Amino acid sequence: MADAEKTMTNGARPLQVSIKRNFAGRFLLDVSFNVGAGPGTVLVIFGPSGSGKTTVLRCLAGLESVDEGTIRFDGEAWSDTAGKVFVIPQKRNIGYVPQDYALFPHLSVRGNVEYGIPRARREAEGPWIDRLLLILGLTDLQQALPGSISGGQRQRVALARALARRPRLLLLDEPLSALDAPTRSVLRFELRRQLKQLDVPAVLVTHDWEDALGLGDQMIVLSGGRLLQSGSPLDILTKPENLAVASVVGVETVVPGRRVRRERGIAQVQVAGLNLWAADIDQPGDEVYVCIRAENVTLEIGSATKSSARNHLPGVLLGVVAAGPLMRVKVDVGFHVDALVTRQAVEDLDLKVGSPVGISIKATAIHLIPR
Amino acid sequence: MNWDAIFTSLRLASLTSLILLVLSLPLAAWLAFSRWRWRFLIESVVALPLVLPPTVLGFYILTAMGSRSPLGRWYADLIGSPLPFTFEGLVFASVIYSLPFAVQPMASSFAAVDRNLVEVSWTLGISRLATFFRLILPSAKNGVVTALVLTFAHTIGEFGVVLMVGGNIEGVTRTVSIDIYDQVQDLNYAAASRTSLVLLLFSFIVLAVVYSLNRNSPLWPTLRKR
Structure with missing residues (x-):
C-alpha cells in the first residue's frame, strides 16, 4: 500500500x-x-x-x-x-x-x-x-x-x-x-x-x-x-x-526448474537437463518455475550468431499457428517454448514442422516464480 | 343504421381505453420490474378475462355491482343509483374485461427495455420514477400504442359481458354488437349487414392507420427486431 x-x-x-x-x-x-x-x-x-x-x-x-x-x-x-x-x-x-x-x-x-x-x-x-x-x-x-x-x-x-x-x-x-x-x-x-x-x-x-x-x-x-x-x-x-x-496474464511457457547458481542478479537454472540464465529472485528455496513470454523469444537458424542474449538453445519446430497479425511458433528444445514472430520471418526462415531451429532469450526476459 | 348504438360503442371504447391507460401504466410497470416471488399470481388474475367465458365474467361483475355486494352498496350510497344496467356499469365491466389487452403489451414492452440502459440512467443521477418517464416509456411507446388499439378494438367487439351487465337499453347500453344481434333476431338482415360492414371497415381502418404509423417497428412485441 x-x-x-x-x-x-x-x-x-x-x-x-x-x-x-x-x-x-x-x-x-x-x-x-x-x-x-x-x-x-x-x-x-x-x-x-x-x-x-x-x-x-x-x-x-x-x-x-x-x-x-x-x-x-x-x-x-x-x-x-x-x-x-x-x-x-x-x-x-x-x-x-x-x-x-x-x-x-x-x-x-x-x-x-x-x-x-x-x-x-x-x-x-x-x-x-x-x-x-x-x-x-x-x-x-x-x-x-x-x-x-x-x-x-x-x-x-x-x-x-x-x-x-x-x-x-x-x-x-x-x-x-x-x-x-x-x-x-x-x-x-x-x-x-x-x-x-x-x-x-x-x-x-x-x-x-x-x-x-x-x-x-x-x-x-x-x-x-x-x-x-x-x-x-x-x-x-x-x-x-x-x-x-x-x-491468468497468459505467460505462454511455464516449466519447473532448479536454481543451481546465483551471480550478481543472474541465476543459473536447470530445466529438463539444460542450463538457463534468468533474472534472479530474492527467495531462499531453489525450486522454481521458469516463465517465458513468447514475444521475448527470438528464432535462430544455423549456427548461433553473436548476440547479447545469454540463452541459446537448439531445438525442433513443432508447429506454427496464426496469432492475430503475428505467428505463434512452438519449438521443442528439451521442453516446449512458444515464440511470437512475424509472418515474413516464418517465410524468410523457411520454417516447416520438424525442421531444426534455435531459440535465444535474454536472461532478463526469463522470470522465476518460487515453487 | 342505428347511430345511437354506434355512438354508444365509440363512447364506451374511448372511455375504457382512457381509464385503462391510466390504470395499466403503473400495473404493467410493476409486473415488468417486480421481483416479488408471488408476482405470477397477480399476472394470472390480470390474464383471467382472456380465458373466462364472457358470461362467467359478466355474472361475477354483475354480482359484484349488485346491491348485495359491499362494492355495489358503496357505489349506490355514493352516487345515489345502482351500477347494473347503466352506462357507468358497462364502463366498469369493460375495464375489467379488456384489462389483459392493455396490461400485457405494456408489461412486455417495458420488460424488453435493455436493463443496461436503465442502470446507466440510475448512475447518471436519474431517479427510478424519472427513468420510467424519460427512458422506459419512450422506448416502449409501441407497446403502449398496441395496448390502446387492442383495448379499443376489443371493447368495440364486446358482446357477452355487455349483455350480462348492461342489458339492452336503447341509447344507454345498447352497443353495436348487441344491435346487430337484435337485428338478426328480428330477421332484419339488411340492417345487420349494413352495421356489420360499418364495424368491419372501422376496425380495418383503425388497425391500418396504427400499423402504418409503426411500419418500421412491428407492433407485436414477440416479433420486434432487437
Missing part, C-alpha cells in the same frame, strides 16, 4: 474496497484492495471471464449489493453492511460506461450526453458539454442518433455521457471489447490520452493484457473471485508472483 499512500499526497482520493458476495453458493467473491485514485490515473481490474471483475465494478457503481464488507471512496462510505449503509447509484456521483455502451436509442448524441444534467442547468452547462464533445471528437455528430454511428463513436459518446456530470470516479467495463482489432489499438491510445486530459480517476475492467498495459497505471488481478496480485501492469505481466497469475 506504499504506492497508494504516495499518490494520495498529490490529490488522489483513497478507494478502499473489502467485499464478499455469494452467488447461490457456487461462486464466492472475496476481494480487498486499497488504492489511491489520482486525477487521470487508471486502476485496471484484470481477470478472465468469470473472475468476478465486472461484479466488483458493479458493486462500485451501486448496481449490485454486497453480502458483507465495505466500499469507501474519498472518505465516504458507499456501502457498509455492518453500518447498514448503502448509497444508491444516483447518489454516488460516478460515471459508468457499461460493456456495450448502452446508449439511449431514442435520443441524439447530444441528448445522450446531456441526459444526466437537469433541464434547468442545461444552458449553463452548454459550454462544458461543447468542450467535452470537442475533446472526444463528437462535435459534428451531435444531432446523429446512436444507431447511425460507428462502434468507436458510440464508445466516445458513452464516455462523454459518463463525464458530463463531472463525476468523481469513472467506471469502465471492457470499454474496447466491442470494437474490432484495428480500431481497438487506435482507440486504446486515444482513450489513454482522453482520460489523462479529462483528469478524472478511472477504474477499468478488462481481460485483455494489451488494454491493461496500454491504459493502466495500477492493476489488480482477479481470478475465481480472489485477488491474486496488485502492482503496476508491466510488473505483473512480466513478473507474475505465482503460477495462478502467470496463467
Whole structure:
C-alpha cells in the first residue's frame, strides 16, 4: 500500500474496497484492495471471464449489493453492511460506461450526453458539454442518433455521457471489447490520452493484457473471485508472483526448474537437463518455475550468431499457428517454448514442422516464480 | 343504421381505453420490474378475462355491482343509483374485461427495455420514477400504442359481458354488437349487414392507420427486431 499512500499526497482520493458476495453458493467473491485514485490515473481490474471483475465494478457503481464488507471512496462510505449503509447509484456521483455502451436509442448524441444534467442547468452547462464533445471528437455528430454511428463513436459518446456530470470516479467495463482489432489499438491510445486530459480517476475492467498495459497505471488481478496480485501492469505481466497469475496474464511457457547458481542478479537454472540464465529472485528455496513470454523469444537458424542474449538453445519446430497479425511458433528444445514472430520471418526462415531451429532469450526476459 | 348504438360503442371504447391507460401504466410497470416471488399470481388474475367465458365474467361483475355486494352498496350510497344496467356499469365491466389487452403489451414492452440502459440512467443521477418517464416509456411507446388499439378494438367487439351487465337499453347500453344481434333476431338482415360492414371497415381502418404509423417497428412485441 506504499504506492497508494504516495499518490494520495498529490490529490488522489483513497478507494478502499473489502467485499464478499455469494452467488447461490457456487461462486464466492472475496476481494480487498486499497488504492489511491489520482486525477487521470487508471486502476485496471484484470481477470478472465468469470473472475468476478465486472461484479466488483458493479458493486462500485451501486448496481449490485454486497453480502458483507465495505466500499469507501474519498472518505465516504458507499456501502457498509455492518453500518447498514448503502448509497444508491444516483447518489454516488460516478460515471459508468457499461460493456456495450448502452446508449439511449431514442435520443441524439447530444441528448445522450446531456441526459444526466437537469433541464434547468442545461444552458449553463452548454459550454462544458461543447468542450467535452470537442475533446472526444463528437462535435459534428451531435444531432446523429446512436444507431447511425460507428462502434468507436458510440464508445466516445458513452464516455462523454459518463463525464458530463463531472463525476468523481469513472467506471469502465471492457470499454474496447466491442470494437474490432484495428480500431481497438487506435482507440486504446486515444482513450489513454482522453482520460489523462479529462483528469478524472478511472477504474477499468478488462481481460485483455494489451488494454491493461496500454491504459493502466495500477492493476489488480482477479481470478475465481480472489485477488491474486496488485502492482503496476508491466510488473505483473512480466513478473507474475505465482503460477495462478502467470496463467491468468497468459505467460505462454511455464516449466519447473532448479536454481543451481546465483551471480550478481543472474541465476543459473536447470530445466529438463539444460542450463538457463534468468533474472534472479530474492527467495531462499531453489525450486522454481521458469516463465517465458513468447514475444521475448527470438528464432535462430544455423549456427548461433553473436548476440547479447545469454540463452541459446537448439531445438525442433513443432508447429506454427496464426496469432492475430503475428505467428505463434512452438519449438521443442528439451521442453516446449512458444515464440511470437512475424509472418515474413516464418517465410524468410523457411520454417516447416520438424525442421531444426534455435531459440535465444535474454536472461532478463526469463522470470522465476518460487515453487 | 342505428347511430345511437354506434355512438354508444365509440363512447364506451374511448372511455375504457382512457381509464385503462391510466390504470395499466403503473400495473404493467410493476409486473415488468417486480421481483416479488408471488408476482405470477397477480399476472394470472390480470390474464383471467382472456380465458373466462364472457358470461362467467359478466355474472361475477354483475354480482359484484349488485346491491348485495359491499362494492355495489358503496357505489349506490355514493352516487345515489345502482351500477347494473347503466352506462357507468358497462364502463366498469369493460375495464375489467379488456384489462389483459392493455396490461400485457405494456408489461412486455417495458420488460424488453435493455436493463443496461436503465442502470446507466440510475448512475447518471436519474431517479427510478424519472427513468420510467424519460427512458422506459419512450422506448416502449409501441407497446403502449398496441395496448390502446387492442383495448379499443376489443371493447368495440364486446358482446357477452355487455349483455350480462348492461342489458339492452336503447341509447344507454345498447352497443353495436348487441344491435346487430337484435337485428338478426328480428330477421332484419339488411340492417345487420349494413352495421356489420360499418364495424368491419372501422376496425380495418383503425388497425391500418396504427400499423402504418409503426411500419418500421412491428407492433407485436414477440416479433420486434432487437
